[in-house]
Amino acid sequence: MAKTFSKDDVASHSKGDSPWIIIDEDVYDVSKFQDEHPGKASNIQKMWLQTGMFRGKKILQRVAGKDASKQFWKYHNEGILKKYKGQLQIGSLNTKKAAEPAPKPAPAPTPAPTPKQSDSSNSSVPPPAKAEPQDPYGDLVPFADPSWYQGYSSPYFNETHAALRDEVRQWVESEIEPYVHEWDEGKEVPGHIYKQMGERGYLAGLLGGEFPSKHTPYRIKSVAPERYDLFHEMLLTDELSRAGSGGLVWNLVGGYGIGCPPLVKFGKKELVDRILPGILAGDKRICLAITEPDGGSDVASLGCEAKLSEDGKHYIVNGEKKWITNGIWADYFTTAVRTGKPGMNGLSVLLIEREAGGVSTRRMDCQGVLSSGTTYVTFEDVKVPVENLIGKENQGFKVIMTNFNHERIGIVIQCVRFSRVCYEEAMKYAHKRKTFGKRLIDHAVIRMKLAHMARQIEATYNWLENIIFQCQCMEETEAMLKLGGAIAGLKAQSTQTFEFCAREASQIFGGLSYSRGGQGGKIERLYRDVRAYAIPGGSEEIMLDLSMRQSLRVHQMFGMKL
Numbered sequence: 001m002a003k004t005f006s007k008d009d010v011a012s013h014s015k016g017d018s019p020w021i022i023i024d025e026d027v028y029d030v031s032k033f034q035d036e037h038p039g040k041a042s043n044i045q046k047m048w049l050q051t052g053m054f055r056g057k058k059i060l061q062r063v064a065g066k067d068a069s070k071q072f073w074k075y076h077n078e079g080i081l082k083k084y085k086g087q088l089q090i091g092s093l094n095t096k097k098a099a100e101p102a103p104k105p106a107p108a109p110t111p112a113p114t115p116k117q118s119d120s121s122n123s124s125v126p127p128p129a130k131a132e133p134q135d136p137y138g139d140l141v142p143f144a145d146p147s148w149y150q151g152y153s154s155p156y157f158n159e160t161h162a163a164l165r166d167e168v169r170q171w172v173e174s175e176i177e178p179y180v181h182e183w184d185e186g187k188e189v190p191g192h193i194y195k196q197m198g199e200r201g202y203l204a205g206l207l208g209g210e211f212p213s214k215h216t217p218y219r220i221k222s223v224a225p226e227r228y229d230l231f232h233e234m235l236l237t238d239e240l241s242r243a244g245s246g247g248l249v250w251n252l253v254g255g256y257g258i259g260c261p262p263l264v265k266f267g268k269k270e271l272v273d274r275i276l277p278g279i280l281a282g283d284k285r286i287c288l289a290i291t292e293p294d295g296g297s298d299v300a301s302l303g304c305e306a307k308l309s310e311d312g313k314h315y316i317v318n319g320e321k322k323w324i325t326n327g328i329w330a331d332y333f334t335t336a337v338r339t340g341k342p343g344m345n346g347l348s349v350l351l352i353e354r355e356a357g358g359v360s361t362r363r364m365d366c367q368g369v370l371s372s373g374t375t376y377v378t379f380e381d382v383k384v385p386v387e388n389l390i391g392k393e394n395q396g397f398k399v400i401m402t403n404f405n406h407e408r409i410g411i412v413i414q415c416v417r418f419s420r421v422c423y424e425e426a427m428k429y430a431h432k433r434k435t436f437g438k439r440l441i442d443h444a445v446i447r448m449k450l451a452h453m454a455r456q457i458e459a460t461y462n463w464l465e466n467i468i469f470q471c472q473c474m475e476e477t478e479a480m481l482k483l484g485g486a487i488a489g490l491k492a493q494s495t496q497t498f499e500f501c502a503r504e505a506s507q508i509f510g511g512l513s514y515s516r517g518g519q520g521g522k523i524e525r526l527y528r529d530v531r532a533y534a535i536p537g538g539s540e541e542i543m544l545d546l547s548m549r550q551s552l553r554v555h556q557m558f559g560m561k562l
């Protein structure tokens with residue numbers, strides 16, 4: 001049983017080497033911690049410490065023996081307690097009420113429609129008005145989570161989605177979020193986190209189709225493979241993004257989420273059987289290598305060359321790739337190469353294995369997504385077996401294009417959640433920070449900012465849900481054609497929403513979001529990540545133009561009347 005203390009017990013630790021403090025009726029022994037307070041200080045904090053204006057130890061000693069909840073919440077957010085609780089909490093006050101019992105399990109809801117990808121009839125879909133709501137979940141700050149988290153009905157989500165949401169959230173809140181700042185600064189995420197992505201079945205669940213049970217023994221705890229759908233996949237990325245770091249998400253799913261699907265969909269069986277199990281287990285890493293130093297969104301102009309050897313057994317690859325996510329850690333590179341004439345009909349996709357030799361990688365210094373390992377890759381006379389051709393020779397453009405919808409939807413999911421993180425952090429801060437005698441939330445100008453954030457978040461998210469539902473109801477090629485325009489438009493919508501929310505949250509946080517780490521740390525980091533979403537995967541300009549061109553082309557086939 002956890003230890004309990006009276007207020008007098010705590011008061012007897014008001015001085016000297018063993019200060020105790022109370023935060024929210026829990027008792028913390030900060031004796032050992034006081035010398036290192038404020039924890040691992042950021043560079044700015046270190047400078048501050050050197051000036052002597054911030055005395056972390058003295059601050060703690062001033063509140064030793066007392067209830068310091070008010071002061072604590074003024075300067076920290078929840079992440080700090082999550083990180084240090086295990087290490088510093090020694091018990092609770094004897095007056096603290098026992099925690100509320102865990103909410104009862106959700107009543108069996110009406111199963112949400114989960115049409116198979118091949119089933120385009122969806123005649124069994126019940127009208128949305130009849131869908132049962134799930135039990136409310138999370139902090140219930142309006143618009144800080146999707147509405148189905150907050151007691152509203154949805155036709156898309158059932159109890160398996162609710163269970164997965166909780167499974168991922170608990171993992172992220174306990175093992176990821178408290179450390180994300182350190183990882184971002186260190187430009188790396190510890191290998192055991194990626195390994196857990198494999199063991200928890202999350203890598204397998206992020207392929208954009210059926211759960212690949214055949215190639216992995218790992219299963220997602222809260223949802224059986226046969227019930228797994230695209231909304232589960234969406235949830236995985238969404239909940240990972242709550243950590244508020246593009247670098248983290250790209251480290252864990254950036255290279256894999258775009259590099260692996262072409263292998264699975266278009267790779268030869270022997271190749272897939274040989275390498276997919278290691279990738280899904282989190283032992284081997286794969287990335288997508290398309291962009292080149294002078295060729296981004298203009299895929300048809302790529303120049304990295306692959307020449308067939310005289311005996312016809314290998315391609316010899318020479319060329320360079322730039323801004324390749326996860327490249328420095330990758331064992332496999334799903335690479336766009338030129339095997340034929342100029343233009344889109346001379347492109348192929350090869351699976352290049354690092355151990356073939358001739359592959360060198362160097363980390364690039366970028367503005368944001370710091371822990372994602374953005375890389376410059378050079379291929380020099382790399383010998384690639386012809387068996388590693390993904391799709392058909394000179395038909396790589398189709399492989400690349402098929403991949404784009406999945407990639408862009410992933411970007412959208414992240415942008416919407418990052419926007420929510422900006423909004424949620426700003427909303428919480430606005431309730432505690434006072435200026436001119438009022439809390440920020442009591443100023444109309446601040447409410448206006450939050451309202452503009454919320455309306456854009458909800459509009460974007462609801463479009464996203466609809467697109468995911470459409471993807472579930474269509475074959476992949478049909479989706480590529482019919483939804484390509486809408487997905488391009490949605491990508492631009494989501495990155496602009498993200499940019500807007502990062503900016504407005506930063507205005508609300510003021511100086512705290514200008515320095516790294518601390519209370520405004522998530523906003524500062526996300527602000528730096530914005531361009532990593534607005535530019536790759538198709539820049540906003542290209543996306544908006546494509547949304548019109550593609551949609552018009554498709555609707556012409558539908559018989560559009562102008």
Ligand code: HEM
Pocket residue numbers: 021028030037038039040041045059060063068071072075076077080084088517518519
């Ligand atoms: C369990 C107790 C505490 C822990 C684990 C803790 C931890 C930390 C950490 C890690 C930081 C670095 C900044 C950040 O990442 O947010 C920090 C900053 C700070 N802490 Fe604490 N702290 C505790 C209690 C307190 C208390 C009781 C006070 C005030 C009476 C206080 C005042 C501050 C101040 C003023 C800063 C600098 C805030 C800033 O950079 O804007 N801390 N603390």
